[in-house]
Amino acid sequence: MTKSELIQRLSERYPDLYQRDVERIVSTIFDEIGEALARGDRVELRGFGAFSVKRRDARVGRNPRTGASVQVTEKYVPFFKTGKQLRERLNTD
Amino acid sequence: MSETVTRAQLSEAVYQEVGLSRNESADLVESVLGEISDALARGEMVKISSFGSFAVRSKGQRVGRNPKTGEEVPILPRRVLVFRASQVLRSRVNQGLAALEPSDIEVAS
Numbered sequence: 131m132t133k134s135e136l137i138q139r140l141s142e143r144y145p146d147l148y149q150r151d152v153e154r155i156v157s158t159i160f161d162e163i164g165e166a167l168a169r170g171d172r173v174e175l176r177g178f179g180a181f182s183v184k185r186r187d188a189r190v191g192r193n194p195r196t197g198a199s200v201q202v203t204e205k206y207v208p209f210f211k212t213g214k215q216l217r218e219r220l221n222t223d
Numbered sequence: 224m225s226e227t228v229t230r231a232q233l234s235e236a237v238y239q240e241v242g243l244s245r246n247e248s249a250d251l252v253e254s255v256l257g258e259i260s261d262a263l264a265r266g267e268m269v270k271i272s273s274f275g276s277f278a279v280r281s282k283g284q285r286v287g288r289n290p291k292t293g294e295e296v297p298i299l300p301r302r303v304l305v306f307r308a309s310q311v312l313r314s315r316v317n318q319g320l321a322a323l324e325p326s327d328i329e330v331a332s
Contacts, residue, residue: 155240155241158237160274161236167316173228176229210304216260217303217304221301
């Protein structure tokens with residue numbers, strides 16, 4: 131399912147809403163999550179899962195093609211931990 | 224200090240953005256999460272452009288160990304979810320956090 135298919139499904143579920151508004155709603159939700167992560171906040175959605183940011187320390191990496199070593203600076207990576215309810219659903223349905 | 228954002232803040236953002244009631248906004252947030260969960264439960268991959276993708280991966284059976292007792296226990300085949308943040312989200316997070324003092328960030332590595 132892509133973002134546009136998600137919007138499509140929601141539009142069918144909410145026939146009273148303009149598709150334009152459904153698009154804005156979906157974008158707002160993901161923007162809000164991204165903004166929270168960019169502030170270093172956690173996003174916890176019970177039953178669904180939690181988004182957080184993990185730090186990866188600086189390290190010496192290697193260019194896999196040439197084998198040359200390169201300095202990789204410290205960076206942050208968004209992380210998602212599946213919620214209990216969703217994890218169980220994946221294994222029952 | 225790092226804070227936790229929940230459904231309440233997402234609903235509030237939706238409420239501020241579109242002319243819906245607070246109840247309808249909360250309902251919409253729930254439906255978005257519900258549609259994504261339904262698709263994943265069907266085994267579908269979910270791709271949200273400029274945010275990231277959720278994929279369902281099947282894991283085979285393996286032998287695990289109870290870390291407390293050291294006892295061997297079989298871990299049954301199961302399906303797990305993996306999230307991969309898009310490049311857009313990754314750079315947004317790195318730019319945002321580069322601007323903060325390291326002590327402001329609660330690190331979960």
